[in-house]
Amino acid sequence: MSSLTFSLRDAPDQRLDLSPLISQNLAGRTAADIERIEVGTTRIRVLAGDIFRIRKGDPETIVIEGGAERFDRVGMGMSSGAIRVEGKVGVEAGRLMSGGQLTILGDAGPFAGSGMKGGMLDIDGDAGERLGGPLSGETVGMSGGVLHVRGDAGERAADRLRRGFILIEGRAGAYAGSRMIAGTLAIGGEAGDLPGYLMGRGSILLGRGASLFSPSFGDCGEHDLVAARLLADYIAQTSAKLASLFRQPLRRLAGDLAALGKGEILLPNP
Amino acid sequence: MPELTANGIAIDDTFAEAFDMRATAIVITAPTERWAAQAATTMTGFATSVIACGCEASVESILSPQQTPDGRPGVRVLMFAVSTAELQRQLQNRVGQCVLTSPGSACYAGLDSGEDKLKLGDAIRFFGDGWQIAKRLGARRYWRVPVMDGEFVCESITYLTKKAVGGGNLIIMGESPAKTLDATEAAVTAMREIADVIMPFPGGIARSGSKVGSKYKGASASTNDRYCPTLKGAVDSALSPEIASVLEIVIDGLTSDAVAQAMRAGLAAIIELGPERGAARIGAGNYGGKLGRHHYHLKDLVP
DSSP: OOEEEEEEOSOOSSOEEOTTOSHHHHTTOOHHHHHTOBOBOSSSOOBHHHHEEEEOOEEEEEEEESOOTTEESTTTTOOSSEEEEESOOOTTTTTTOOSSEEEESSOBOTTTTTTOOSSEEEESSOBOSSTTOOOTTOSOOOEEEEEEESSOBOTTTTTTOOEEEEEESSOBOTTTTTTOOSSEEEESSOEEESTTTTOOSOEEEETTOEEEOOTTSEEEEEEOOHHHHHHHHHHHTTOHHHHHTTSSOEEEEEEOTTTTOOEEEEEEOO | OEEEEETTEEEESOEEEEEEEEEEEEEEEOSSHHHHHHHHHHHTTTOSOTTTSSSEEEEEEEEOGGGSTTSSOEEEEEEEESSHHHHHHHHHHHIIIIITTSTTOEEEESOSOOSEEEESHHHHGGGGTTOOEEEEETTEEEEEEEETTEEEEEESEEEEEEEEEEEEEEEEEESSHHHHHHHHHHHHHHHTTSTTEEOOSGGGOBSOOEEEOOSSTTOSEEEOGGGOGGGTTTSOOSOOTTOOEEEEEEEEESSHHHHHHHHHHHHHHHHHHHHHHSOSEEEOOOSTTSSOSEEEEHHHHOO
């Protein structure tokens, strides 16, 4: 059975909340039903059918043809199936997803994978700030799954990460891994200032170091860690390029000693 | 008793009687095969019989770096006990005292599924005194415990199977100790090619087969006098005059089928060696079929 396809008619006039367009919501619904789903965010009512031409297909595999920076909350809360967006998306893509595969072939806005609990979020382009992080008032960010960014990520990537993997092949902005509770963040390019700021536990792997390290990390020297082999093998399932950076002895910085101090930054010698 | 002859070797018309057991498996890795084997050998010391050791354990196979979770040389160890609680106790004591302590070692689950779980790293992690780090990779969770040569990596749990069988056996009888030992060693070598079995006695061989009970209070087992060649003229011996030495191979397996396969391989090796260089007769130990529900008749296993 072919994919259920949403083909963008024209650039949207307002920000859209596309969170209803997930497999578990669309199963058993006709194309006409789906066209009547409200996706607007202003007083002007917007239906899915106004924005997309819909071709019926298997709701377990959804394709959104054409993207827009105004496509917010794509795949939010999805628990199964696959969604592929052939373009860019707005804020909170894959927020709170617990399963399935969300693929974004363009850039993603802030809070992509926010509070994600499981599944796989793959962003082909760049990601905005607070990748996987919590919204205001939330205490925990991403708590499971794998979040993979092939491009760069904005500031505070992996903020409050609790569990799971955030893999950034490019660079990351300042405060990557800030306030991390646990989990693993790997960055292939150079990280911005102060990675791991106030992290309690967890691992940050930096392939090409950072522009500025916090003095509140203690240098534990270089080690050929068995755990790094396991981490690299696991990362390689998603990104062999990123994994290759960590298949060597790594310097271990323990911290953030200004907080709990049981986390670590691992980095190869330059 | 012998009814069947194969390549000049008499095969008793009897059966090995074996019992249900609980079993688990772990994989130990190290920077070199020598150190992986050292950790495993230490861990499986004094683990020949549940009668007094608490468990029966041995190395099941040597693993290449491509077969281990961390890409280093390794070994797979099987461990058998009579209860889940005893298996858990033996596992954590032996891993804690013998694998954790071995240079460069790491420890992983050797079974990917089973009826129940056993704590592995979950029981050892406290050695880290708060510096231990948990790392979940997909469905697996590992503990990293800081130690003086780096980190001890240990998977959080392993699985146990309740389908395990302990006590499969062959009794090898020969005209001299040397020929009997040669035949038995040939059998053990062949059995080690079979997956999911161990032969827990020294070098896979027991020379002191036992019977249930004793004339002395407090001893649950005593020498199997009917198979002792030096008592041939004094007891109701099971041995004919030409038999001068008897050895036993005890086989524990994760499944009944694995035990049967190992016995079949052992029998084939002994038979192939022939009576001139090896055994004159092969038997098996049982308790009349009343104690264990697994019966392995030699006539069904002879190639």
